[in-house]
Amino acid sequence: MAYSPERKAAVLTKMLPPNNMPLGRLSQEEGISRATLAKWRAEARAKGRFLPDANAGPEGWTSADKLAAVIETASMNEADLGGYCRRRGLYPEQLRVWREACERANDWERAATSRITRETKDDKKRIQQLERELARKEKALAEAAALMILRKKAEAIWGRGSEDE
Helix, strand or coil: CCCCHHHHHHHHHHHCCCCCCCHHHHHHHHCCCHHHHHHHHHHHHHCCCCCCCCCCCHHHCCHHHHHHHHHHHCCCCHHHHHHHHHHHCCCHHHHHHHHHHHHHHHHHHHHHHHHHHHHHHHHHHHHHHHHHHHHHHHHHHHHHHHHHHHHHHHHHHHCCHHHCC
8 A cells, every 4th residue: 555755754753752652553553554664764764864763762772873863963053952852852961972972983993903003012022021031941941951961971970979988
């Protein structure tokens, strides 16, 4: 069954905050299948519309929904932002936190790269230190083994030194 664009727009509006009507209830009220409503929501999201899941509060929104909200509010003044937040069921503080998260996300790669580089440098220093310590211990062990061999040879040639006397 084909629905008019006006009806489709009206139904999509009911999915938006502050209504946030769940698909099941909206399906019963409008007489439209749940699958059709889910398809409409997916199509609207693909076009860049902001349609969070109804049963998820602002903290349960997807990253894409949060990013869309941040982008939509980027150029708003305080009065417009307040109206936007009331319509969407948000607090301005939530948008500020989401904006900071977006900013940090873009710096993550650079921060991670510098952290990995620093850790790699520290690991190389530790490896060099352990290799020097291992070489020193191997040298001491080889020297001890050589002394034991010489002592056994000396005992075999001359006998047991001072114990025999």
